[in-house]
Amino acid sequence: QQPVQSPQAVILREGEDAVINCSSSKALYSVHWYRQKRGEAPVFLMILLKGGEQKGHEKISASFNEKKQQSSLYLTASQLSYSGTYFCGTENMDSSYKLIFGSGTRLLVRP
């Protein structure tokens, strides 16, 4: 039931792009994305809903492929502040209100 994230870790130079993937074997209602810095709480980035539109801001965006039960997080022109661990959380169609998290993707952005 836990979603699978890939890659497990990414190292970037400042200004490079990255894609983090999240996939589930279950039919999904929603996908959440969070970023956690060391020693801190996870911080909400965005939510994608079944039937909804792709969400995002200028440099961080995400998509949700309902047919494949997959979501991708796109980090464009990465900044040092993007470093941290990114988690996707999925809510299945048959178990509402429960958000189950993947094991995370560690992102390190170097100068």
Add this chain to the structure above:
Amino acid sequence: NAGVTQTPKFRVLKTGQSMTLLCAQDMNHEYMYWYRQDPGMGLRLIHYSVGEGTTAKGEVPDGYNVSRLKKQNFLLGLESAAPSQTSVYFCASSYRQDYGYTFGSGTRLTVV
């Protein structure tokens, strides 16, 4: 506006002792959750609540109990602490189903 407040922030327990972790939110959120996070791992759902007076089991509920007597508070109890319950515990809340979660700063619990 404090958001989600967890108390205590740190605690050391001896095996077999009991304790209660408190989570309080001032955002009038309907849903509240307790997760645990172990080193290098993701967040695992322990219990959750979709409204005052309701509770439900998550992925790893054994050894824990919860109560939601007031909308703003969600308590997590450890009946008889075990070393396997050493972890960082995060409380989270959300306004409703289609909204993101706001997390508390966490409680670092060590059971010796």
